[in-house]
Amino acid sequence: MSYSLPEFLAHAIALEREAAERYLELADMMESYRNDEVSQLFRDMVRYSNMHHDSIVERAKGIALPALRSWQYRWRQPPEVGGEEAFDPGLNAYDALRYARENEIRARDYYVQAGKESSDAEVQRLAAEFAAEEAEHVQALEEWLARTPRPSATWEHDPDRSGAA
Amino acid sequence: MSYSLPEFLAHAIALEREAAERYLELADMMESYRNDEVSQLFRDMVRYSNMHHDSIVERAKGIALPALRSWQYRWRQPPEVGGEEAFDPGLNAYDALRYARENEIRARDYYVQAGKESSDAEVQRLAAEFAAEEAEHVQALEEWLARTPRPSATWEHDPDRSGAA
Numbered sequence: 001m002s003y004s005l006p007e008f009l010a011h012a013i014a015l016e017r018e019a020a021e022r023y024l025e026l027a028d029m030m031e032s033y034r035n036d037e038v039s040q041l042f043r044d045m046v047r048y049s050n051m052h053h054d055s056i057v058e059r060a061k062g063i064a065l066p067a068l069r070s071w072q073y074r075w076r077q078p079p080e081v082g083g084e085e086a087f088d089p090g091l092n093a094y095d096a097l098r099y100a101r102e103n104e105i106r107a108r109d110y111y112v113q114a115g116k117e118s119s120d121a122e123v124q125r126l127a128a129e130f131a132a133e134e135a136e137h138v139q140a141l142e143e144w145l146a147r148t149p150r151p152s153a154t155w156e157h158d159p160d161r162s163g164a165a
Numbered sequence: 166m167s168y169s170l171p172e173f174l175a176h177a178i179a180l181e182r183e184a185a186e187r188y189l190e191l192a193d194m195m196e197s198y199r200n201d202e203v204s205q206l207f208r209d210m211v212r213y214s215n216m217h218h219d220s221i222v223e224r225a226k227g228i229a230l231p232a233l234r235s236w237q238y239r240w241r242q243p244p245e246v247g248g249e250e251a252f253d254p255g256l257n258a259y260d261a262l263r264y265a266r267e268n269e270i271r272a273r274d275y276y277v278q279a280g281k282e283s284s285d286a287e288v289q290r291l292a293a294e295f296a297a298e299e300a301e302h303v304q305a306l307e308e309w310l311a312r313t314p315r316p317s318a319t320w321e322h323d324p325d326r327s328g329a330a
Contacts, residue, residue, distance in 0.1 A: 021235075022235065025234055025235060069190055069194065070186075070187065070190060070240075070242075071242040071243060074239070074242065075235075076242065077235075077236040077239065077241065078236060
């Protein structure tokens, strides 16, 4: 089976819109914590996502796009909020960055896979380009994570650290 | 800490709107599979959710509501779609019903917990009423699940069945 250009474009548009919405949410949350640095990072991500979204919409002009289901493009929820999300809704900067990173990885993997699953040259070209962009976002978030204090309260539950001496 | 009426109403409105959107998606998907029975069930759920939503909006008239974060009210994604959601986006009727049930359970538990966490009598009253409604939805979905064929392909991965003889 070949993954078509309209399917690809519909996903890319939805992924970028979703990213912009989630980054805006994270930026506002960080601002409310007076974490201006991380808030600014997330606002930059909102801007990139919106710009990318608009350029893909332009590319898709005149192409009938399929309707997607919510779980095909929505971000996964941050694992840290667990079952208590209703009452303790905040994420610290570290967990917010991890949440963003996980979803950027998911977007990157989506584009890599889409390129593989399509025999359409234009899908392959765009998928490679978009995967590279997402990989840059993952890298940027990794760098921020490396210099963001890890909250000690979550240390024990952090899978990155389990088994560490 | 006491959970306030505006917080409670904001959640209830968001939960009902989210449920209506997700049930519409599931109804359309079941219709595309020519499963008219389950599609009709989901359309009924859309209607109930919309009616409930509208009545809570009416109740909240004149009350300033807080902004919520997406993970406080959005449905969790169906576990079955795994990492392949982009390319194999459908859910069979059984998995769609399980997905709906999990999210109704989550809504019910939210209302139960909200009632416990609040010292506001009106929150307690509404929370008990809404929890009972969600419990009815859970029950209805349980009954549909009991008479819906379980797809054999997912049998082995079904946690309800693991360890069964």
